[in-house]
Amino acid sequence: MELYNLTIPDNTWGEKEEKLISFVGDERKKRILSYHFDKDKVLSLYADLLSRMIISKRLNTTPKEIIFFSQRNKKPYILNNNDLHFNFSHCEKNILLGISDLDDVGVDIEIIKKAPLIVCEQVFHEKELDYINEVSNDLQNERFFKCWTRKEACTKYSGSGLIAKLTKINTLDENSSHCYCTYRYNNCICTGYSKKDNSFKRLEINIQDIYDFYKIQDKKEG
The missing domain is CATH 3.90.470.20 (4'-phosphopantetheinyl transferase domain)
Structure with missing residues (x-):
């Protein structure tokens, strides 16, 4: 399992976030914008963006082509791929993402x-x-x-x-x-x-990695 940590330096919602939210699915977008506090919007947005960035690289697809859904237990899945498993968690300015192609994950x-x-x-x-x-x-x-x-x-x-x-x-x-x-x-x-994927690998993602990745995606779309 790969474990990705991301720290958000600023919990303020600004122009960058207004642009980046276009990469998020409609349901998630509604949920993000429904939050009252900027810090909750920002964390929810970047948790989704981090997940899309890592998953799209693994699946060799674009972040917008990835469709997330949740079952009754609220556990997230990838609609168009049953072989890659992920889970994320966040608190204050910190996000943790777990990814595995061998087994379900929880973080x-x-x-x-x-x-x-x-x-x-x-x-x-x-x-x-x-x-x-x-x-x-x-x-x-x-x-x-x-x-x-x-x-x-x-x-x-x-x-x-x-x-x-x-x-x-x-x-x-x-x-x-x-x-x-x-x-x-x-x-x-x-x-x-994870019960089956115990080869844990810890990785740290910088916020600039997120900005750079989605800037490239934006240019590709343009």
Whole structure:
């Protein structure tokens, strides 16, 4: 699985975004423009643009030819290709994209902040609770979000979302540790999950890469 990280330097909606949104599908465009805050519009737009850029390169097609759709579980798929799997997540100025041509994928990214420890017993396995509670406050926050992102990525992989019996899932089980890739990026914890594609490869995309790619696409269309 390839894991792509992108940081958005500016959460302000401007002329660039007004132009770039033309590469997004109609439904996604409506959703993006319905957001009240610029930061939500920007994150949603660039998550789509990043996905289209990477997928179009893999499929040797144009970004506008790619059609995304979601099933009832809201898991995204590529309508005109069943062999390439992807999933993305974003928080604040950070986007994480997972891509695989071997298996379904699930990803999650979360800012490391003061953890809502009050919910621990409702969502974590007893082994995860021990792992979180055996350390001091600062480490507790990091361990909380390590387990949280693993749980999110695992349930997004299966399509069950957080309606699954979360306390039954032990993301620290050694027998499934090879399915996870968890790492820090900026002030975030990132996790990718796949049962069959465990050759995790981490890549970083610069915002200028996005601008340059779509500038070329725009010229091709013109």
